[in-house]
Amino acid sequence: MRLADFAPHAGANYAQKRNFDMGAGAHSHVSTLSPYLRMKVLDEGDVCRAVLDEVTAREADKFIAEVWWRTYWKGWMEQRPAVWTAYRDDLTRLHNEVQTQSGLRQRWEAACLGQTGIKPFDHWAQELVQTGYLHNHARMWFASIWIFTLKLPWQLGADFFLRHLLDGDAAVNTLSWRWVAGIQTQGKTYLADPSNIAKFTDGRFVGVQGLAAEAQPISAPSAPERQPISELPPYSGAPADRVGLVLHSDDIMAPFHDTLGITPVTTAYFDATAAQSPWQMSPMVAEFRTALLRDVSPDAVVLENDASLADWAAAHQLDHIIAPHAPVGAMRSVLRRWRKSGDTPITEVRREIDTAAWPLATAGFFKFRKHIPDLLSKFA
Numbered sequence: 001m002r003l004a005d006f007a008p009h010a011g012a013n014y015a016q017k018r019n020f021d022m023g024a025g026a027h028s029h030v031s032t033l034s035p036y037l038r039m040k041v042l043d044e045g046d047v048c049r050a051v052l053d054e055v056t057a058r059e060a061d062k063f064i065a066e067v068w069w070r071t072y073w074k075g076w077m078e079q080r081p082a083v084w085t086a087y088r089d090d091l092t093r094l095h096n097e098v099q100t101q102s103g104l105r106q107r108w109e110a111a112c113l114g115q116t117g118i119k120p121f122d123h124w125a126q127e128l129v130q131t132g133y134l135h136n137h138a139r140m141w142f143a144s145i146w147i148f149t150l151k152l153p154w155q156l157g158a159d160f161f162l163r164h165l166l167d168g169d170a171a172v173n174t175l176s177w178r179w180v181a182g183i184q185t186q187g188k189t190y191l192a193d194p195s196n197i198a199k200f201t202d203g204r205f206v207g208v209q210g211l212a213a214e215a216q217p218i219s220a221p222s223a224p225e226r227q228p229i230s231e232l233p234p235y236s237g238a239p240a241d242r243v244g245l246v247l248h249s250d251d252i253m254a255p256f257h258d259t260l261g262i263t264p265v266t267t268a269y270f271d272a273t274a275a276q277s278p279w280q281m282s283p284m285v286a287e288f289r290t291a292l293l294r295d296v297s298p299d300a301v302v303l304e305n306d307a308s309l310a311d312w313a314a315a316h317q318l319d320h321i322i323a324p325h326a327p328v329g330a331m332r333s334v335l336r337r338w339r340k341s342g343d344t345p346i347t348e349v350r351r352e353i354d355t356a357a358w359p360l361a362t363a364g365f366f367k368f369r370k371h372i373p374d375l376l377s378k379f380a
């Protein structure tokens with residue numbers, strides 16, 4: 001519904017107005033589809049197909065490029081999983097520092113509560129907590145002020161986003177924060193500028209004072225060597241096997257059992273997002289996902305922990321479990337653990353679109369972008 005409403009506006013209107021952040025409840029220049037893409041209720045092919053039914057590829061060029069930015073970040077991270085591991089290690093250390101250093105704790109709390117005295121920043125912190133969404137430009141300004149004006153560690157800001165965004169994504173969020181900090185594109189930072197904020201908030205925040213005047217890149221180790229994306233072993237169950245499907249917080253749809261020729265006898269769902277932060281997730285994220293699950297798979301059994309997976313498999317006498325592939329992030333570790341400790345074999349299945357697109361994220365986005373027409377002809 002949201003996609004159908006937005007599709008006719010994905011051409012010139014989007015290209016001209018997408019950078020304007022009009023505030024909560026008024027984000028009509030952008031699609032706000034990211035939580036659905038994040039949970040894979042929609043994939044990039046679905047979105048581009050709907051848009052290309054309404055406007056030409058030329059008109060939708062900017063929108064289509066943004067949609068594939070997401071894919072690019074996913075593919076980039078998939079080939080450098082150590083970046084996520086390093087972020088998680090940093091976060092564990094910073095969690096400890098926040099507990100033990102009262103100065104850091106107070107500055108971090110003020111930023112998360114929107115009590116810094118920087119009016120637009122405080123507004124965005126509260127908008128994020130109250131709605132689970134921020135406009136892309138607000139995310140850029142917010143991250144820049146967090147890092148360069150408030151001088152807080154970028155990892156704590158990325159964690160704040162990941163706990164509250166309905167579209168919070170291990171790859172897209174981490175790499176976007178790294179990009180603002182000048183780590184992702186070496187030496188290139190993003191500086192929030194008062195006149196740019198005034199213009200693109202349509203005059204809601206004019207004459208913001210006290211922002212950093214420069215943004216020196218944050219020092220960090222260079223990106224690890226790229227490694228090939230792992231091949232997944234094919235499904236090896238027998239035709240008569242009783243198969244269960246586990247949907248999860250990185251793919252709530254898993255539309256592949258038709259192509260595998262399998263009809264699962266039961267479906268379950270597991271949400272791993274609580275494991276991605278040492279702090280509590282926003283309840284809004286869980287509420288959004290529960291509602292989504294009720295829409296897409298109303299009969300799915302919600303698994304609470306590792307033991308409930310074993311109980312579910314035993315109750316349905318499962319010979320085999322299939323699960324959508326878990327990209328870099330919290331769910332990947334859960335599936336690894338289950339595979340090691342469980343009695344029922346688990347086969348992960350990656351979507352064709354990801355198998356085709358992710359390996360193309362070898363270097364910068366502009367190299368990746370050359371493949372978009374080909375990806376569109378295959379998947380849109």
Ligand SMILES: Cc1cc2nc3c(=O)[nH]c(=O)nc-3n(C[C@H](O)[C@H](O)[C@H](O)COP(=O)(O)OP(=O)(O)OC[C@H]3O[C@@H](n4cnc5c(N)ncnc54)[C@H](O)[C@@H]3O)c2cc1C
Nearest residue numbers: 030031032033034066067069070136139167168169173176
């Ligand atoms: C610091 C920071 C953190 C971010 N964290 C996340 C995150 O956790 N999850 C997430 O999905 N996006 C993240 N983004 C990217 C972007 O802000 C959101 O995808 C976008 O704002 C979602 O709103 P929309 O659906 O209305 O986007 P639209 O403008 O309508 O774009 C359509 C789709 O394209 C993709 N897209 C758009 N802009 C970007 C972008 N800059 N990078 C990657 N994909 C993009 C999204 O899937 C989006 O739904 C982050 C950006 C920044 C600067």
